[in-house]
Every structure is written in C-alpha cells, then in structure tokens.
Amino acid sequence: MAIPFFKEMRIGGYMMKQKLLGRKRYPLVLMLEPLFRCNLACVGCGKIDYPDAILNRRMSAQECWDAADECGAPMVAIPGGEPLIHKEIGEIVRGLVARNKFVSLCSIALLLEKKLDLFEPSTYLFFSVHLDGLKDHHDKAVSQKGVFDRAVSAIKAAKAKGFAVNV
Template structure:
C-alpha cells in the first residue's frame, strides 16, 4: 500500500473490507501493467527483455490498459515493462488511470523522462518510481550502461522540482554493499524522495546462466537486509510495509500471494504470477480460475525457492497482521 492521498487510502481500505466481508479469499491489490516489454536497457538480471523480437514489438493500446484495470478491479496500478516511457500513449494511459481514481505508479529507468515531464501533471495519486539499484558504479554495472545513475539522479531532482511524488526501486543482487545501499537510501531521503522500495531480485530463468551467480539465496537476503536496516535505522521512508521487512530479515514467515499483483502484458493475463510465465489467458477471471494456486510459493515449487519479491509477499504481509502489527502499520503510514 502506498501512502498517498487520504481519499485514495480510504478507497483502498474500503476495497479490503468489502472483500473480507464477502469472504473472498483471493483478489488483486495492484495491477502490474506492462503495456510494452520493449526497453532501452539490457539490465543483467532482467528476464523481460530476453524475450523473442516478436514479443518485444507487441504493445497494448491505451484502451487495452483501461479494460485491464476495469476487468480486475484492483485499486492500484504499477505501470512497468520494459520501459513504459517508450510507449507512445503513456501519458494517456496514466491520465486514464487517474481518472478512474486509481493509485498510479509509473516505473522508469529515467532515461526518457524528458518525454513526459512537461506533459504529466503532479497528482496526489501519482508517483514516479525510478529504478536505482545502488550507487553509481554498482547501478551502471547492473544496467550495463555507464552514466545511467547520473541520469536517474537528475531525473529525480527534476521531478521533485515540478512537485511530483517520487519513489525509488532498489533491487538487491549479490555484490550489493549494505553500507553503500544504506548510504544511497539516506542520500535519497535528503533529496526529498518520498519513499524507497527495496526488494531482492528474482531468479529469472531467461537470464544468461553465466550470470546466475548474481542472485541472492534466502539466508543471504536475511543477512544483507539486516545489515542495511542496522545502518539506516528508522531514517528511511520505505514504501514496503514493516511486516514485509520482518520477512526479508528472516524474523517471520509469510505465504506467497501471487494473485495479489496480477500481470497484464501485450500477450494477455500472465499466469501464475508477475514473475513466472506458464501461460497467458484472455481474461482475468480465466487466469484466476484455471491457476492452481496451491502449486506455487516457497516449499511448493522449485522456481519459487529463492523468491522474496514484494509482488508476492506484500499482500501476504497485510493478511498476516496481528494487533501489534496494526499499530506498526499506522506508524509506518504516518511516517511520511
């Protein structure tokens, strides 16, 4: 849950309460929308851009995007890819989602920010989410292009100067320094960044096997996140919930909820989740009904063995709330 406008927060609480009262076990919280898989970077740990040229050429229209959010009914949408700013209708897509009273997060590597910065308007329900995996040397290494870190930092400053909400998304890989990561997060706070997202990388099957040693195992994630948190203390306004950080640090177990952040891309509704691709479906309902959800998650599927991504576990964190967690969540919400 993103800490944004009060009215949007009320809408999300109502949505959660309505599904709980109805006894609905599985429902989406955030639509992971990928209007295009095309990207202007070849990040080492990304499986999205290692698809066939035919898939990379495909894209959803703005109307396809609106149909997807209306179909699944999620109160929030994360527009990703690929790089969504290469899409010719991206401004129309963002504005259409805001008109539907959705929380909107636009994920970007920052390179093409100039295309939309003067076309989009600041809105309490809209957030730019900049991909930033670490300090200059580490980030540029992971995105396989020098100079991108500096582009991102300039983009963050430009967006904040224009009054936009800004978050950053840091993916943790082997080789990431806890000290450097903590220093980066603290620097981002000093720059006025609203929230930081931190999540370990997923072991995409499409990634070149020669690069498979970049992915962290669960115990390595526990230690790295513990070290980062020890250096940051409570000085970071995290986008992720404190319950999710308990999970990342090995302090509690959570059961993956892959349906909570369903993926819609140019090929259809991707099942079983945002990260694994077994099949594409024509409708959201078909994907929900035909997926055997009990077959996925840690301990159930070998492909899920190292996954601790927020796309699978943030909803699990909300479902695992205890009375003491509720007060922690309230403090987390008002911290920003």
C-alpha cells in the first residue's frame, strides 16, 4: 500500500521544521504500548514470560495522550501484546487522531472485527495486522488453528468499513 500523499506531506513538513530548527535528532514515531497482555501465547513471543504485574498493567487514556504530547512525534505505533484487549483503546485512538497523530494500531486481529465499532475511518488511522505467513505457517507460529482465517475475515471487514489496513 502506498503512503497517502497527505501523510507524506505532513511528515515531510514535520521533518523540514526540525531541520530548520537545527535539530539533528528528533522523534519520528512514538512506540506506545498501553499494555503487554495478549490473547495468544505464541511459541516465539517473549512477552508472555513477563510477570503478571507487568502483563496486567494498563496505561490510562490520559497517560497515552500525555506521552504522545510530550514526545511530539507525528506518528504513534500501538503494538502489543494485543492492544484491542485494552478497555479504553477506542478512546485512546480517538484522542490521538484528534491530536492529528498518524496512528498505526498493530493487532493479531482476533478481536478486530468485533471491535471495529470503537473506531472511525480516518486518514490518521490504519490497522497493521500481524501475519506470520500463509495459513498453515501462521497458525503454527501462533500455536492455534483458525487464527489466519479470522484475521483475513477481520481485514476484509475493516476494509469494507473504509479503514486502511496494512499486513
């Protein structure tokens, strides 16, 4: 998928401003992890080994917005765990989009179809669906059958509702 011209212009303008201000180093993407918890236990994932105290911690919507404001980067990537588990994820994303942040919401897509109503299509939001290859390989990698098919179904549903989706 090509990068939309609007996005190229906004990010290019941000970078030009940083250069004009004489900044050699500046943030471009904030990696915001409002939680580590996931609804899979993939063989190769190290996050499932974290203690429950870390896995159960959730950033509030306000903490997420404060982090984005403090960082100043034009893009916010929200990986996981699985961010769709977060009870405030819709509110978090709406607040970031309202701040004109380009949001990449990374997901394994098991909950995406069910949670699409929490989001509105926007030039500032795209879903990034994690797939480890085609069906057999992906389902083996995530240690659960049927995950690939559910992810593909969710991708189709999101695209049908007007969302941008990367894989």
